[in-house]
Amino acid sequence: MKHPLLKLEPLIWLLFGQGILLGTVLLTPWVLVVGLAIPLGIVPADALSYERAIALGSHIVGRVILLGLIALPLWKGAHHVRHTLIDFGGAERDALVAPLLYLIATVGSVLALVAVARI
Amino acid sequence: MSRNAHPQAMAPAKPGATRTAPPQLPDRFPFGGRYLAYTLFDLTGVLYLLLGLLVLGAVWSLGSGESAWNAVLERYRSPFYVGFHAIALVGVIFVGIRFFGFFPKSQPPRIGSVNPPPKSVILAMLYALWLGITVCLSIVLAGGVFR
Numbered sequence: 001m002k003h004p005l006l007k008l009e010p011l012i013w014l015l016f017g018q019g020i021l022l023g024t025v026l027l028t029p030w031v032l033v034v035g036l037a038i039p040l041g042i043v044p045a046d047a048l049s050y051e052r053a054i055a056l057g058s059h060i061v062g063r064v065i066l067l068g069l070i071a072l073p074l075w076k077g078a079h080h081v082r083h084t085l086i087d088f089g090g091a092e093r094d095a096l097v098a099p100l101l102y103l104i105a106t107v108g109s110v111l112a113l114v115a116v117a118r119i
Numbered sequence: 120m121s122r123n124a125h126p127q128a129m130a131p132a133k134p135g136a137t138r139t140a141p142p143q144l145p146d147r148f149p150f151g152g153r154y155l156a157y158t159l160f161d162l163t164g165v166l167y168l169l170l171g172l173l174v175l176g177a178v179w180s181l182g183s184g185e186s187a188w189n190a191v192l193e194r195y196r197s198p199f200y201v202g203f204h205a206i207a208l209v210g211v212i213f214v215g216i217r218f219f220g221f222f223p224k225s226q227p228p229r230i231g232s233v234n235p236p237p238k239s240v241i242l243a244m245l246y247a248l249w250l251g252i253t254v255c256l257s258i259v260l261a262g263g264v265f266r
Contacts, residue, residue, distance in 0.1 A: 019167065024215040025249050027170060029256035031211060034177070035204030037261065039196040047262030048192065050185040056265065057181055065256075066178050074171035080164025087161065088149065090125025104168070112175055118182030 005098055012079060012102065019076025026069045054119060063116040070112035071105075078105040160217050166210040169203075219245045 005012075037043040046052070056062045078101040085097055124142040149158040180187035194200060222245060223238035235241070258264055 020214060020218045023167060024211055024218065025252050026256070027167075027211045028208070028215070028249070028253045029260060030174065031170070031204050031208045032253070033257050033260040035195060035207065036201065037257075038192065039201050039204075043261040045192060048260065050181075050188045052262065052266070053181055053188060056259065057178065066174070070171050070175045070178065072171075073167040073174075077164045077166070077168025077171060080161050081168060082164075084158075084161040084164060086128075087158075090128055092125065108171060108175055112178070115175060115178040115182055119178070 005102070008102075012075070015072065015075035015105075016079040019072040019074070019079075022068055023072040023076050026065060027073060030069060057116070057119040063119065066116050066119075067112050070115070071109040074105040074108040074112075078102055156217065160214065163210045163214050166207050167214075170207055170211075215249055219249070 033043060034048065038045055038048060057066055082094070082098050082101050086094055122144045124144040129142045145154065148154045177188075177191045180191045195204075219242060223241040226235040226238075226241065228234070236244075
């Protein structure tokens with residue numbers, strides 16, 4: 001019987017590829033501004049005051065961007081970590097590791113949907 | 120001297136009719152020569168996984184109310200988070216440069232009846248997209264517009 005993960009391989013590779021392409025494109029400004037510029041005082045903290053963050057995040061475009069910003073990097077991460085573990089430790093544990101990593105990405109993606117809906 | 124790889128690493132689903140030599144890990148794997156960039160690219164998976172979870176936490180907090188959101192911004196000011204985001208930025212830029220470098224090489228020789236653009240044009244378009252979105256979203260996040 002074909003392993004279920006092999007059947008899902010095209011979908012996993014699609015999400016992995018978009019995780020690299022769109023994930024990278026979206027993460028760069030997020031990390032630059034939210035992770036570095038605001039904490040270091042380069043950008044005033046009120047740029048992302050609660051009211052403004054809610055206004056940006058609750059817009060339909062904002063929700064889509066935030067969803068991509070969470071879900072796509074999770075899939076890129078899960079797939080790359082899986083292959084790193086195969087490279088270093090062989091495929092012996094892959095039957096356990098791969099479903100676990102993809103489960104994290106799946107649950108994270110579902111939670112991302114809930115998180116953007118809650119804004 | 121090359122080392123033994125996992126004996127089942129390249130095993131076919133059914134044993135072949137003839138015996139084959141066990142697979143070998145390349146001499147310079149994982150950090151020698153060109154394997155360094157390959158291994159580092161793989162390891163950025165950990166960064167992306169952590170970043171995805173971190174953004175999820177931040178967005179969840181935003182939906183939980185003002186005090187939760189302010190706590191996230193306050194937490195991000197700690198040296199630990201600033202250090203992590205500095206490493207993450209380097210990692211994200213490394214992934215972008217490496218992946219965009221692959222992209223033109225992976226194009227088919229022909230797309231239907233037309234040839235794909237030259238590699239330099241594809242690369243320029245990718246970098247323009249990356250830079251453009253980075254600048255636009257940074258301006259929005261930093262409060263330059265939509266205030």
